[in-house]
Amino acid sequence: MGSTVHERTSAATKLRNLIATPGKIILAPGVYDGFSARIALGVGFDAIYMTGAGTSASRIGHADLGIANLNDMREHAEMIANLDSAVPLIADADTGYGGPIMVTRTVQQYARSGVAALHIEDQVQTKRCGHLQGKQLVPAPDFLIRIRAAVAARHAVSSGIVIIARTDALQSFGYDEAISRLRMALEAGADVAFLEGITSKEEARRAVKDLAPWPVLLNMVEHGVTPNISVHEAQEMGFRVVIFPFAGLAPAYKAMKEVYTRLKVEGVTGAETLMTPKQLFEVSGLKDDLEIDAAAGGTAFSGGV
Numbered sequence: 001m002g003s004t005v006h007e008r009t010s011a012a013t014k015l016r017n018l019i020a021t022p023g024k025i026i027l028a029p030g031v032y033d034g035f036s037a038r039i040a041l042g043v044g045f046d047a048i049y050m051t052g053a054g055t056s057a058s059r060i061g062h063a064d065l066g067i068a069n070l071n072d073m074r075e076h077a078e079m080i081a082n083l084d085s086a087v088p089l090i091a092d093a094d095t096g097y098g099g100p101i102m103v104t105r106t107v108q109q110y111a112r113s114g115v116a117a118l119h120i121e122d123q124v125q126t127k128r129c130g131h132l133q134g135k136q137l138v139p140a141p142d143f144l145i146r147i148r149a150a151v152a153a154r155h156a157v158s159s160g161i162v163i164i165a166r167t168d169a170l171q172s173f174g175y176d177e178a179i180s181r182l183r184m185a186l187e188a189g190a191d192v193a194f195l196e197g198i199t200s201k202e203e204a205r206r207a208v209k210d211l212a213p214w215p216v217l218l219n220m221v222e223h224g225v226t227p228n229i230s231v232h233e234a235q236e237m238g239f240r241v242v243i244f245p246f247a248g249l250a251p252a253y254k255a256m257k258e259v260y261t262r263l264k265v266e267g268v269t270g271a272e273t274l275m276t277p278k279q280l281f282e283v284s285g286l287k288d289d290l291e292i293d294a295a296a297g298g299t300a301f302s303g304g305v
C-alpha cells in the first residue's frame, strides 16, 4: 500500500455548498479555452463558466448554432475543469445533445470529467445562441424528459453535479410558459433555474420571486437582449449565480484584431504591449509544472528555463 490518500471535496459539492449559502451570489466569468481559464483562475473567482458560444468559436471556429457536439464540449470542459480542480466549473451542455440516452451520457461524462455544474435547455437540436432571433423549442414534455434523464444520470453515478435547467421559451412563448417550464424542471429535480434572454430588470426581479425558493442563475450577455445588470444588482435582486459568458471572448477579439491588423499594415505587432515568452507561460502554470518535475526528481529543468 502507498501513502494515505486524502480525498478533497469535489468541485460539484463545493459549488452546491456555495449555492446553499444564504445571500451569497456566485460570480462566474466566461472562459473559452485554457488560456482564458488560466487568466480568470489567476484573478480568482468562486467559479468559472465555460461558454458554449466561446467553445464553438475557439475550438471549432464556428458560431453558436449547435455545431459543437458532446465530444467537443466534454473534452474542452474536462481540460478547463482540471486546470484547478478546487475552482468549480459551470459548463454549457446545450440541449444535452440528443434524446434521454444522450442526455444521460452527457451528464455522466461531464460529472466524470470534473465539471461541477451544467445547463441543459429546451431548444431543438439545431439550436442557436439564446440572444439570437428565431429560436425553436421542443414541447414542454420533451424538455421534462431531458431534465428527468439528467437527474437520473446524476444519481446513477452518485455525483453531486449541479443540474441547471435553462428555458429559451421567453422569446416565443412568453413569460408564463417560461416560468412554468422552469418550475416543472425544478420539481423534476433540477437544482437551479436559468431563464434565458431576460429582457428587463423588472422581469429579472419577477422571475427570482416567482421561482423562489429555488436558486436562479442570471446570464449576463452584454449587448444581447438583457439590459446590463451588475453583480451587485443581481445579488440585490436575489440571483444566486451570475455568468458573464463573453467577459473574455469579446475583449480578446478586439485585442487580437487590433494587433493582427497593425502587423499587417505596419509590419510590427506593437511589441511594447506584449509579454516575454516566459511571462506568457507563467500564466499557464509554468511554475507549478516545474515544481512537479523537481519534486519527482526530474532534472530536465533543474538549470532553470
Ligand SMILES: C[C@](O)(C(=O)O)[C@H](CC(=O)O)C(=O)O
Pocket: 030, 050, 051, 052, 053, 054, 064, 092, 128, 129, 130, 131, 196, 219, 221, 224, 245
Ligand atoms: C450562455 C451561452 O449559452 C454561452 O454559450 O455562453 C450563450 C451566450 C451567447 O451566445 O450569447 C447563450 O446565451 O445562448
